[in-house]
Amino acid sequence: MKLKLIASILAASTLSFSTLASTDFVGEARQENQQQAQHNQVRESGFKASENELKAIKAQLLAKRDRLQADNDKLAETFSQNEDTLARLEEQLRLETGSLGEVFGVVRQNAKELQNELDNSVTGADAQSFNAEMEAIIAATTLPSMPQLTALWQAMVEQIEASDKIATTSVAFIDGEGKKTQVEALRLGAIGLVGEQGYLAWNGARQEAAAYKSQPENGPTMSALAAVKQGEVANVILDPSRGVMLEQLALAPSLSDRLQAGGVVGKIILGLLAVGLIIALVRGVSLLVARQKIVAQLKNPTQPGDNPLGRILGVYDKEQNRSVEALELRLLEAVVDEQASLERGLSMLKLLAALAPMLGLLGTVTGMIETFQVITQFGNGDPKVMAGGISMALVTTVLGLISAMPLLLAHNILSSQAENIRNILEKQGIGLVAEQAERACLVKQDAPSMVESAA
16 A cells, blocks of 8 residues: 555656646655665664674674583582582581590680689799690681690699799899899799799789788788798798789778878867867866875865865865854855866767767768769679768768767766866865864853853
């Protein structure tokens, strides 16, 4: 249908343009058709060439795929064979090794434990010869060899033999100024090193020693252990923990550290205690002197002296011409004055004794408040963070109680002394009043007889 339509169109065009036959349009159209045909042929030939190239590439890729698939199948078969072989070999190895695997684990574990012991033991100063072998056994990934097992056994024997010997050795000593020098020291088995300064702290990693900050009382020294080294029997203070207890001894707080933990409240309590003791000492000496003077005055009542009883006698000498009632009041007044003098400062002493435990309670509350503040800020995971507040709470309580007890005791003793002196004064005053009353009675009795005789 399309071809017929095209033919009709061409026929119509031919009829329509017949008048233009004289022109070159037909020739140009033919020439254009020829060029278009040639161009189409070139394109068709290019398409055919590209198709052939793609077919060739496809054939190459298919061939390569077939080769890779064959190689993959071959490798998969080889892998399966290798897995089967490996499984058989592992089973054979398991059967052949038997308990050697457990032996390897036990040897490594014992080597690690022994190495840890050697790192921290004082035998490292002169009795450790197999450290390299121990490190090799620990780092090994295969079964230990016979020389390694022998070295492990020899290392254990060496430590056993070194543990029962007191040996002299030379060690690198770090003094308080940080200077390193070589000094002689005694190794007490595997327990510790002893130098002229006392026990030495051994650093196995650095192969050096330093003196502990605190030494036990009557602790051993190198010169003191000279006789023990010769085989003599002597009492020696030992640290069976091999340094742990000596380190804790250095951390033990001294008296000044404990007092410092009390803070401001603790210092105030100590100040009150000092003031109270001074008052007690002064008043005690004063009462003792007054008691001795009173005893001396009792032996010589006719000559009043400068003492409480002497002043009472002096009042009696001045007021003996008065009536009995007036003399009694004068003597009572003198006794009251002497009592006030004797009891001077005792009320303050009692106040300080009552105030000390109250301040201790204040320190306790303050310390607990500080402890709770620290817990709020840092939590309660580390007890050392809370130690400051708890120490303050406990130390201030102890200081308050310790201060109150001697102050109360001193107040009681001094009050008793003052009471005894007052009783002596009152007794002597009553005696003087009684004597004056007897004289008055005698005068009254003698007055009528004298009147009768006169009559």
